[in-house]
Amino acid sequence: MNFACRLGTTTENSDYYMGCNGWTRAGHKCYQIYDGPKNSWNDASRMCHSLGARLLRVESLDERDWVEWQLTDESHPNVYWSGLNDRATEGTYLWEDGTLANSSLIRWNQEPNSWFGDEDCAGIRQDGHYNDYDCFLQAPAICEYTGSPCPPGWNTWSTTNPVCYYVTTLNNTFTWDEANTFCNKDKAQPGQQTPTLLAVNSQAEQTFINTLLAKQQLSPRSWWTGLN
Incomplete structure (x- = not known):
C-alpha cells in the first residue's frame, strides 16, 4: 500500500530547524536571538543583513x-533591537523594510515618548513591551528571515504555518511498518524534525489532503497513515 508522510513545522514545534540552517523555526520564519554583541540600531541591522536576514x-x-x-528567560538581556522605528516620520512606526507596523501587535511600555526628540528606534524588552530608544544605544538584536517552507518534492497547504507532506506513487508500495520506517528514516532531512506517517488534525487539513491525493497520477486506492 502507498502512504503519505507528514513533516510538522508549527509554532508548537519551534525548536526544530526545518529549513532554517540551525536557527529556530516558528511558523514560516527562522529566528536568531543574539544576546551579544551589542550594537547601535544601524549596526544591528547591518549584522542581520550580513546573515541574509533582517x-x-x-x-x-x-x-x-x-x-x-x-x-x-531571565538570563536574556533586558532589551533587544527590533526593526521597529519612526526615523522617516516622527510618530509613524515602520518596520526596517518600510512596512507599516500594525499598532495592535505592539505593546508599548508607556511609550513611545521620543525623549528630547532623539528616540527613533524601538527595542523589545524582556517583558515583551517596546520602548523607543536613541538609535545609538548599544543593544543585542533579534534577526529573522523567511525560511523555505518545505524540502524539494514535498507539498504544503499553509504559507503562514506550514506543514509538509510527501505522497508516494503507485510504484512505491509498502507494509505499514515499512512505510513508517521510510518516513522516519529515508525521508528525514538533516537538522530537521523527523517526518511521521500522516496525522490529520483539522477539517481544513483533511480537505487539503483529499485535494492533494486527487491530483496524484496513477493513484492507488488507499494510502497508509499514522492511525493504528
Missing part, C-alpha cells in the same frame, strides 16, 4: 506571543 518584524498575534515567550 531585524525582527512582528506580523501576527501568534508571532508576537511566540517572541514574547522566547524572551521570558
